[in-house]
Amino acid sequence: MxxxxxxxxxxxxxxxxxxxxxxxxxxxxxxxxxxYEFIGATGERSIATDILSLLLNMHDYNHQNGTHRELFEIEEVQVKKFIDEGLHSHAYLTQPRKLPTFWEIVKNPAQLAMPKILEAHLENFFPFMGLMHGNNKLLSLKECHFYLPETENQSRVFVLIYMKAHSPIAHLIKKNLLKLIDVVIEQDAKILSKIYTNTPQKVKLNNEVGMDWVRRNFESFPAVTEPNLSL
Ligand SMILES: [Fe+2]
Incomplete structure (x- = not known):
């Protein structure tokens, strides 16, 4: 070998x-x-999808309230700001959500870390990583989602979680956090194995700036071409 x-x-x-x-x-x-303290690796899956479809899903800011509706109960996603720096970008999302019903706090203490409005700062490193910066009273979180092509139609995902505790309670939710992210990736994997990736897109939705950023970079990688997609 x-x-x-x-x-x-x-x-x-x-x-x-x-x-x-x-x-x-x-x-x-x-x-x-x-x-930051390393909490663990989670959400490792080999998914029967090409890397472009995987990246499009992961940078589709509308999919939170579809694919992950049950989990986060996000009602709406507002892209507040997108900073396009070529192969690197930042997205700032505001996501109003319903109060938990399915994942009750008793069953899942990670709910304590989820407020009525989820503010997300996503930092994107094309093509291999999406980094979620999370901050609240309990903890600061760095959720590092890795995206790897395995073959033409097979891609791998895994997530490394880092945390800085601001309260002793934060240490109690580490395991739940790993479990929660594993469920998130499971939902992504399920959707990706069901969608028809070659279907031509006929409708342009809002919040597609992340997908536009993926498409542009995928076509010219590693060069960066116009347009600049900053919002
Ligand atoms: Fe997802």
Whole structure:
């Protein structure tokens, strides 16, 4: 067998899988690991979908209130701001939600970390990662979603969770947090195995800026072309 070339940086082992590197290894994971406690890895799935469909789903800001409706009970997603920096971008979302009924606080203490309005700051690193920055009274969260192509029609997802506790209660919800994210990824995997990815898009919805960003970068990678999609 051919040995796999590895790059070891701080706490992390990276590989380009034998392919010629098109982008350098970002420093963001090292920055997070220095400041935050590693809670665990979760949501690892190999999904029967091509990497573009996977990325489109993960950067579709409308899918929270469809795919994850039961879980988060998000009623609406408002994209407040999108900062397009080429292969790197930020999205700021405001997501009003219903009060929990399905996931009661007794059953799932992670509900304590979910307010009436979910404010999300997503930082996107094309193509391999989406980073959710979460902040509330209990904790600061770094949810690092990795996206990897395995074959033409098979892609892998996993999530690394980092946390900074602002209250002792935060330590009690670590396991629930890992479980919660695992359910999120399970829902994504289910949808991705059901959609018809080759169906031409006929309707343009709002909140598609993340998907536009994915499409533009996918076509020109690793170069970045116009237009700039900042909102
Ligand atoms: Fe999702």
């Amino acid at each position: 051919q040995p796999l070339e590895l790059v070891i940086e701080g706490d992390f082992v990276w590989t380009y899988g034998g392919y010629e590197p098109k982008i350098s290894i970002p420093n963001i994971m090292n920055e997070i690991a220095v400041d």
